Amino acid sequence: GFGSGDGIPAHTYIAGVPFLVQSRQHFSASSSASEAVLTAQSDIRKLFVANEKIGVLLLNLGGPETLDDVQPFLFNLFADPDIIRLPRAFRFLQKPLAQFISVARAPKSKEGYASIGGGSPLRQITDAQGEALMEALCGKDIPAKVYVGMRYWHPFTEEAIEQIKKDGITKLVVLPLYPQFSISTSGSSLRLLESIFREDEYLVNMQHTVIPSWYQREGYIKAMTTLIEKELLKFPKPQKVMIFFSAHGVPLAYVEEAGDPYKAEMEECVDLIMEELEKRGMANPCTLAYQSRVGPVEWLKPYTDETIIALGQRGVKSLLAVPISFVSEHIETLEEIDVEYKELALQSGIKHWGRVPALGCEPTFISDLADAVIESLPYVGAMAVSNLEARQVTSITGHAKCLLFVFCM
Ligand SMILES: C=CC1=C(C)c2cc3[nH]c(cc4nc(cc5[nH]c(cc1n2)c(C)c5CCC(=O)O)C(CCC(=O)O)=C4C)c(C)c3C=C
Ligand SMILES: [Fe+2]
Ligand SMILES: [Fe+2]
Numbered sequence: 001g002f003g004s005g006d007g008i009p010a011h012t013y014i015a016g017v018p019f020l021v022q023s024r025q026h027f028s029a030s031s032s033a034s035e036a037v038l039t040a041q042s043d044i045r046k047l048f049v050a051n052e053k054i055g056v057l058l059l060n061l062g063g064p065e066t067l068d069d070v071q072p073f074l075f076n077l078f079a080d081p082d083i084i085r086l087p088r089a090f091r092f093l094q095k096p097l098a099q100f101i102s103v104a105r106a107p108k109s110k111e112g113y114a115s116i117g118g119g120s121p122l123r124q125i126t127d128a129q130g131e132a133l134m135e136a137l138c139g140k141d142i143p144a145k146v147y148v149g150m151r152y153w154h155p156f157t158e159e160a161i162e163q164i165k166k167d168g169i170t171k172l173v174v175l176p177l178y179p180q181f182s183i184s185t186s187g188s189s190l191r192l193l194e195s196i197f198r199e200d201e202y203l204v205n206m207q208h209t210v211i212p213s214w215y216q217r218e219g220y221i222k223a224m225t226t227l228i229e230k231e232l233l234k235f236p237k238p239q240k241v242m243i244f245f246s247a248h249g250v251p252l253a254y255v256e257e258a259g260d261p262y263k264a265e266m267e268e269c270v271d272l273i274m275e276e277l278e279k280r281g282m283a284n285p286c287t288l289a290y291q292s293r294v295g296p297v298e299w300l301k302p303y304t305d306e307t308i309i310a311l312g313q314r315g316v317k318s319l320l321a322v323p324i325s326f327v328s329e330h331i332e333t334l335e336e337i338d339v340e341y342k343e344l345a346l347q348s349g350i351k352h353w354g355r356v357p358a359l360g361c362e363p364t365f366i367s368d369l370a371d372a373v374i375e376s377l378p379y380v381g382a383m384a385v386s387n388l389e390a391r392q393v394t395s396i397t398g399h400a401k402c403l404l405f406v407f408c409m
Contacts, residue, residue, distance in 0.1 A: 056174075057149055057161075058146060058147065059186065062154065076151075084097065084101075113331060116334045122328055129328070130146040133373070147163060147164055175214075175372065176213075179213060179325070181262065215266075220368055223365040223368065226364070228273070228322060235320070236352065238284075239284065241354070242319050243284050243320050244311070245322045246341070247288065248290070248292050291303070291332065308348055309348045313349070318350070319345055319352070322355075327359045328358050329357070
């Protein structure tokens with residue numbers, strides 16, 4: 001089953017980053033202005049531009065675009081052994097079970113998607129984020145192509161990979177669009193990617209890095225805080241508002257048996273946002289709860305619905321819901337939070353309700369993602385050299401060493 005070694009050791013995926021950090025420190029410590037070095041440096045830059053094609057692969061969940069897509073989408077989801085964990089001996093039941101559950105759940109799911117316009121907005125939003133990221137990278141002098149690979153619906157990860165190969169990408173940064181890592185989300189996508197890479201000669205030889213999670217990035221934390229701040233100011237008494245972080249749940253066993261870092265990353269993320277809010281002079285109380293459980297097993301607690309009721313009973317009058325586990329609007333923000341939880345809150349005695357929008361294409365957020373990509377570019381030795389231009393120079397030998405270092409990587 002899941003506990004038996006299928007868990008992804010998330011952090012071993014960051015191959016290359018230590019190199020990057022090392023080379024940057026090296027370069028800024030040494031400095032030079034010799035003509036020879038400058039020539040060599042611009043040669044390297046030319047070489048870099050001529051020979052490298054940088055790609056960014058955004059990984060996301062995917063969602064049904066029409067109501068007819070709902071059942072096959074659910075089938076793909078439940079057929080994923082990272083979503084429904086069966087003991088190894090029962091793996092042969094995965095597909096029949098997925099068929100059964102997807103057909104059984106489809107009517108309820110369809111109702112939800114029908115109420116938000118007949119399909120998921122995820123593809124459109126993710127495409128727009130990809131476009132924005134490409135522009136942001138371009139603005140930071142890193143021309144790159146951005147690809148979208150969905151786990152359970154179009155454009156599938158396999159399609160993105162085909163395009164990456166066709167385009168002859170030589171350096172790839174893999175960026176899951178989930179701020180916090182979970183076995184069931186980023187983990188599942190990365191495991192799929194790993195199996196595709198392993199069987200493909202081109203991909204095995206392509207330099208690539210993975211950003212397993214990025215909830216702790218300053219740019220992301222600041223962008224979230226700004227969104228919260230804006231919504232707080234819409235309340236009659238902003239300082240009295242309970243900030244209610246609602247994250248998508250996972251079954252408890254993922255965290256307690258399989259070692260999913262999801263809960264820990266979520267809690268740290270909330271702490272970081274609250275610290276940033278405090279820095280900006282706000283001292284609101286906050287709560288973290290988990291929403292959207294499905295199936296018969298126990299999920300991460302406290303549950304969002306129970307927590308809303310309890311807060312109402314405690315006399316909380318103003319609640320600001322903050323979706324925290326995902327960066328696009330989707331069925332769970334537009335339907336579950338905006339309709340179901342809002343209604344529950346008003347019934348539970350909450351008088352003032354607000355909801356923070358998902359980050360979407362918010363410019364400071366996209367710019368931070370671009371920085372994350374640049375910081376993770378695999379083997380950026382040549383890039384670091386191209387940065388030397390603006391720097392003051394004292395020693396040639398230092399640079400010679402740097403260049404050697406670059407070529408040895
Ligand atoms: C961080 C985000 C998410 C986690 C963790 C996650 C785990 C998880 N989800 C299911 C079951 C379903 N998820 C469904 C939709 C869905 N899930 C996420 C995100 C996370 N899931 C998103 C953003 C979406 C919506 C996509 C969209 O179309 O807008 C669905 C289908 C919808 C429904 O019927 O409710 C199911 C089912 C499990 C079992 C799980 C952890 C094991
Ligand atoms: Fe989900
Ligand atoms: Fe869900």
